[in-house]
Amino acid sequence: MKPAMKRSNAPIFWGLFGAGGMLAALFGPVLVFVTGIAVPLGIILPADAMSWSHMHAFAQHWAGKGLLFVVVALFMWHAMHRIYHSLHDLGVHAASATRFACYGLAVLATLLAAGALLAVGF
Amino acid sequence: MSESHRNGKVIRIEVLRYRPEQDEEPFLQAYEVPFSDDMSVLQGLQYIKDWLDGTLSFRWSCRMAICGSCGMMIDGEPRLACKTFLRDFPAGAVRVEALAHFPVERDLVIRMDDFLAKLESIKPWIIPKEQRSIAQGEYLQTPAQLDVYEQFSSCINCLLCYAACPQYGLNPDFVGPGIMALLHRYNADSRDGAAAERMEIAGSEAGVFNCTAVGYCSEVCPKHVDPANAVNQNKTRAAGDYFLRLARPKGGAK
Numbered sequence: 083m084k085p086a087m088k089r090s091n092a093p094i095f096w097g098l099f100g101a102g103g104m105l106a107a108l109f110g111p112v113l114v115f116v117t118g119i120a121v122p123l124g125i126i127l128p129a130d131a132m133s134w135s136h137m138h139a140f141a142q143h144w145a146g147k148g149l150l151f152v153v154v155a156l157f158m159w160h161a162m163h164r165i166y167h168s169l170h171d172l173g174v175h176a177a178s179a180t181r182f183a184c185y186g187l188a189v190l191a192t193l194l195a196a197g198a199l200l201a202v203g204f
Numbered sequence: 205m206s207e208s209h210r211n212g213k214v215i216r217i218e219v220l221r222y223r224p225e226q227d228e229e230p231f232l233q234a235y236e237v238p239f240s241d242d243m244s245v246l247q248g249l250q251y252i253k254d255w256l257d258g259t260l261s262f263r264w265s266c267r268m269a270i271c272g273s274c275g276m277m278i279d280g281e282p283r284l285a286c287k288t289f290l291r292d293f294p295a296g297a298v299r300v301e302a303l304a305h306f307p308v309e310r311d312l313v314i315r316m317d318d319f320l321a322k323l324e325s326i327k328p329w330i331i332p333k334e335q336r337s338i339a340q341g342e343y344l345q346t347p348a349q350l351d352v353y354e355q356f357s358s359c360i361n362c363l364l365c366y367a368a369c370p371q372y373g374l375n376p377d378f379v380g381p382g383i384m385a386l387l388h389r390y391n392a393d394s395r396d397g398a399a400a401e402r403m404e405i406a407g408s409e410a411g412v413f414n415c416t417a418v419g420y421c422s423e424v425c426p427k428h429v430d431p432a433n434a435v436n437q438n439k440t441r442a443a444g445d446y447f448l449r450l451a452r453p454k455g456g457a458k
């Protein structure tokens with residue numbers, strides 16, 4: 083064991099991973115149900131619940147914007163952290179390369195989501 | 205040997221042998237061992253050493269799951285040889301190998317230098333918050349304060365959790381489950397004042413964040429220490445330290 087211990091920066095990624103996991107558990111199944119089953123089949127919710135105008139209005143409202151942003155960004159951080167560690171488990175240890183690729187994608191998704199939501203306007 | 209093994213039962217014990225001075229690589233050697241229902245795998249190995257093959261090497265001492273010396277892979281699972289019984293292998297054969305993830309010294313004996321160095325590094329003793337003189341009397345503790353860490357103090361350093369941990373297998377720098385359980389045992393003790401110092405190890409690159417929450421360590425632990433729980437609690441604490449350290453006065457990680 084090395085005498086001088088370097089503090090790990092993992093809490094940042096672990097925190098985002100944890101937050102994304104919590105959110106995925108809370109919203110994931112409901113989102114699959116709403117977007118994949120209820121709306122397309124017109125059960126419980128009206129078939130036009132996800133029409134362009136409805137979703138556009140949703141994305142323009144500050145609360146809708148916030149929700150879309152955290153769902154997209156944190157789900158992505160959660161998934162990428164999991165994939166990064168799974169690659170390690172499978173024997174892909176190009177640590178800095180896989181880390182860069184995984185977390186880089188998460189950064190990209192976060193920026194794209196933020197950019198798109200801002201572009202939609204208020 | 206007791207006369208009970210005259211009941212005619214025989215089990216085939218396959219041992220992964222390795223004697224560095226004469227073997228190029230490890231190989232399996234099988235022994236036919238007469239046994240009775242009260243015999244442990246350890247007793248089976250002792251029978252081999254006493255009656256069949258004196259060159260077989262393995263560690264043991266207490267024979268009662270206290271000393272932590274007899275950890276080995278038994279049919280692929282990390283277990284204590286003295287706590288595992290030959291009667292539980294009805295197929296009539298059992299395979300015994302040195303603990304996974306450790307360098308083999310000889311036969312079933314592994315080198316534990318890595319573990320011992322880590323153990324020393326966490327200062328596994330109580331470093332009192334405030335020194336008391338003899339006249340001031342004992343360091344008192346309530347039953348509730350004892351409850352917080354007691355389970356973690358049951359660790360016998362058997363290393364089964366290390367053989368169970370895939371992350372330790374991939375990266376031996378990881379402090380690992382058993383050491384985290386012991387680190388937590390002292391940090392959670394109301395009489396101790398050195399938690400901040402030990403958290404430097406828990407929060408380091410060799411620390412808790414190497415864990416991917418597999419949980420097999422706690423499953424194989426023969427003393428119900430639940431090392432995975434210690435790792436998890438310290439992930440939260442290390443993350444807290446990480447984000448709060450800027451907001452705190454220096455050295456105030458209480």
Ligand code: SF4
Pocket residue numbers: 358359360361362363364365366381382385421424425426427428429430431
């Ligand atoms: S935590 Fe359990 S399995 Fe790990 S070394 Fe201690 S007693 Fe053995």
Ligand code: FES
Pocket residue numbers: 263264265266267268269270271272273274275284285286287
């Ligand atoms: S011989 Fe002591 S734990 Fe098995």
